[in-house]
Amino acid sequence: MITLTEVHKKYSSEVTIGPVTLEIPTGGITALVGPNGAGKSTMLTMVGRLLGIDSGTIEVAGYDVTSTASKDLAKIVSILRQENHFVTRLTVRQLVAFGRFPHSKGRLTTTDEEIISRSIDFLDLAELEGRYLDQLSGGQRQRAYVAMVLAQDTETVLLDEPLNNLDMKHSVLMMQHLKRAAQELNRTIVIVLHDINFAGHYSDYICAMKHGKVVQFGTPERIMNDEILSEVFETPVQVIDGPNGPLAVYY
Known part of the structure; x- marks a missing residue:
């Protein structure tokens, strides 16, 4: 909590x-x-x-x-801020390994390597783990950063x-991956x-x-609901029944 x-x-x-x-x-x-x-x-x-x-x-x-x-x-607790992202000559696996630093202090154990691999697999990055960050698309790079945070194992x-x-x-x-992680x-x-x-x-x-x-x-x-969202966003909002739940429509 x-x-x-x-x-x-x-x-x-x-x-x-x-x-x-x-x-x-x-x-x-x-x-x-x-x-x-x-x-x-x-x-x-x-x-x-x-x-x-x-x-x-x-x-x-x-x-x-x-x-x-x-x-x-x-x-x-682990945190990923949007402005912390950087593109450098790190591979995906090297980036994800940073998530283990609080546990390994830079000396990766077999357990650390297993957690790194598990985090990479969880974000469907196994085929990209040897690729450099600047060779990835924006979506792939974002998944790599989230994998790093998950590898911190908090x-x-x-x-x-x-x-x-x-x-x-x-x-x-991305939201599907995060839902699975939760x-x-x-x-x-x-x-x-x-x-x-x-x-x-x-x-x-x-x-x-x-x-x-x-x-x-x-x-x-x-x-x-209409009243709460209209108050929060200070614009008229109508919540309608969508095929998979409520949807907010701005007008």
Whole structure:
């Protein structure tokens, strides 16, 4: 479980996050949604301790992220930020191996190699593991980064807009992979999404944010309704019955 209690972060007199009090359940996918500037990525990076908080507490699996040693926290929670991505002369396997650093400190064991291979296979990258990152398509490269995070083998995985720059096909494939990871690998995945319909279809919980605060939190069945989405996105939204569940239509 991820627990935020009265979390507050102030950038300026105009930009403030919180106070946020929230419990994200263990297991499944929780999507953070909301308009630009709502505080989604900021909250994610605070949970991952890549950004400090001014006040309050954040706990992941009972560990206080502000006081837990980095070497221990790295075995509890992993995070992938969209701006951390880089293209270099690393192969897919070499990149994924970085996920084992908190465990191996650079000296890979047989167990590490097995986990690396398992993560590569899970993201359907086996045929590409010897290829360099700059030889991959955007969708393939994105899968390689997610495989690296999965190889870190943490119960909690934080992903900041992993669908960014992916087309529709690769966005669907990525969400299918993440859904499998949550279900088959028992991961708790918290993901920042811009597309409310991806959140509604693939997530188990939706956290809707606006102006640096949590406006609504609940299952997709609860959040996917006209009134809530229109309030959150400040534009008229109608939720209709689609072939695979509710769909939000903007007009």
